[in-house]
Amino acid sequence: MSDPQPDLVVVGAGIVGAAVAWRAAREQLRVVLLDPAPGDGATRAAAGMLAPVAESWFGEEPAARLGVAGAARWPAFARDLADATGLDVGLRAVGTLVTAYDGDDLGELRRTVALHRTWGLDSTELTHADARRLEPLLGPRVRGAVHAPSDHVADPRAAHDALLAALGAAPRATVVRQRARRLRTDATGAVVGVEDAAGTTHRAPAVVVATGWQAGDLLDGLPVSVPVRPVRGQTLRLDAGPGAAPRQVVRGLVQGRPVYVVPRDAGTGTGPGTTPEHREVVVGATSEEGPDDRRATAGGVFALLRDARALLPGLDEAALVEATPRARPGTPDNLPLIGPTGVPGLHLATGHYRNGVLLAPLTADAVVAGLLGRDPDVPALAAADAGRFTTGNLTTAPNRGAHR
Ligand code: GLY
Numbered sequence: 001m002s003d004p005q006p007d008l009v010v011v012g013a014g015i016v017g018a019a020v021a022w023r024a025a026r027e028q029l030r031v032v033l034l035d036p037a038p039g040d041g042a043t044r045a046a047a048g049m050l051a052p053v054a055e056s057w058f059g060e061e062p063a064a065r066l067g068v069a070g071a072a073r074w075p076a077f078a079r080d081l082a083d084a085t086g087l088d089v090g091l092r093a094v095g096t097l098v099t100a101y102d103g104d105d106l107g108e109l110r111r112t113v114a115l116h117r118t119w120g121l122d123s124t125e126l127t128h129a130d131a132r133r134l135e136p137l138l139g140p141r142v143r144g145a146v147h148a149p150s151d152h153v154a155d156p157r158a159a160h161d162a163l164l165a166a167l168g169a170a171p172r173a174t175v176v177r178q179r180a181r182r183l184r185t186d187a188t189g190a191v192v193g194v195e196d197a198a199g200t201t202h203r204a205p206a207v208v209v210a211t212g213w214q215a216g217d218l219l220d221g222l223p224v225s226v227p228v229r230p231v232r233g234q235t236l237r238l239d240a241g242p243g244a245a246p247r248q249v250v251r252g253l254v255q256g257r258p259v260y261v262v263p264r265d266a267g268t269g270t271g272p273g274t275t276p277e278h279r280e281v282v283v284g285a286t287s288e289e290g291p292d293d294r295r296a297t298a299g300g301v302f303a304l305l306r307d308a309r310a311l312l313p314g315l316d317e318a319a320l321v322e323a324t325p326r327a328r329p330g331t332p333d334n335l336p337l338i339g340p341t342g343v344p345g346l347h348l349a350t351g352h353y354r355n356g357v358l359l360a361p362l363t364a365d366a367v368v369a370g371l372l373g374r375d376p377d378v379p380a381l382a383a384a385d386a387g388r389f390t391t392g393n394l395t396t397a398p399n400r401g402a403h404r
Helices: 015-026 061-085 103-119 128-134 156-169 212-219 298-311 313-317 356-371 379-384
Strands: 008-011 031-034 096-100 124-126 144-148 173-176 180-185 191-196 201-203 207-209 229-239 249-254 257-263 280-284 319-330 337-340 346-350
Touching (some): 008 191, 061 379, 096 103, 103 144, 103 249, 156 173, 156 356, 180 212, 191 207, 207 212, 249 298, 280 298, 298 319, 337 379, 356 379
Parallel strands (some): 008 031
Antiparallel strands (some): 180 191, 191 201, 229 319, 249 257, 337 346
16 A cells, blocks of 8 residues: 655755654654755754854844744754654753954954843853863963853754654654655645655645755746855864863854864764764864855865864864865845745745754744644744745746845
């Protein structure tokens, strides 16, 4: 007997799409999740900072509010995944130290602290002695630091592994390792399924497109505008040993360039180490407008290492074990597209730019609420309306190359 028709097809099994599929399966929806290589997009590069405070920026208050709402969903998400799978997704409430390398960087950092105060976000400037007490490995030339106590961290690869394990165990979920070729519509224009690259059509009354920066390609020709573009980021994975890894997330500005250093607990992470002698440390990230070229650049790797060791000189001792370039899905206003569109049957979960990990649990809850006709009850979500770039009677949508 063939499987019954799914209630939902989710296209794209990065952390966002997999979270949507899992939350849907928990609501007893029958789900097909379609991706030729689950988790091999931006999720693979992500460091996992849940940092709405440190990542907030002038003019982007709606993004900061959304980020705070997103971070609030992580503890329950991690707990539910651990209950379902027994796996630890590396959520650690360690806080974040944001540092400034020189005097100009300190001026910039103080401007952001003033911004945080205006928006009611929690951050405090520290004396040098207090910063060193929090992070003894901080380099002697670092000029200043700010503590963001509510900016935490999770392990995106561990979370993604747990999502796939949970989906594998869910009787109503099926992961199909195929690329989506096109969406199927009916005579009224409603989306009614997805045809995969093997020619199989997965019919369903609802489709969620969660293919990151590639979402525009799949939606080309539909009357909805999804102007996502690739913004490449390169991260490095180091094996730092117990003496060279910082205690907590250390971010910083080094002569105007942002860098972050994210340690995992001993024996966790995806580096070669499984013993207390090995600590995975993720260093990130470059930001380059451009295609998803998966070769690391010499200049990108050099700049990340130079800036990370300016903040934490002990990293010199670490082994460099991986360089991972991947494209993030950027949007014109740096906000994602989440929820139903004007096209019946079509929902979006894409455009998360720098915040796919932070916003995965919230996105999953919001999309599933939309599918079930419930109110997600998150005021900050209004800024991520999936139809906000669609104007007038669009008959063919400018989904590609619609860059800022
Ligand atoms: N959220 C950090 C990054 O995208 O690099």
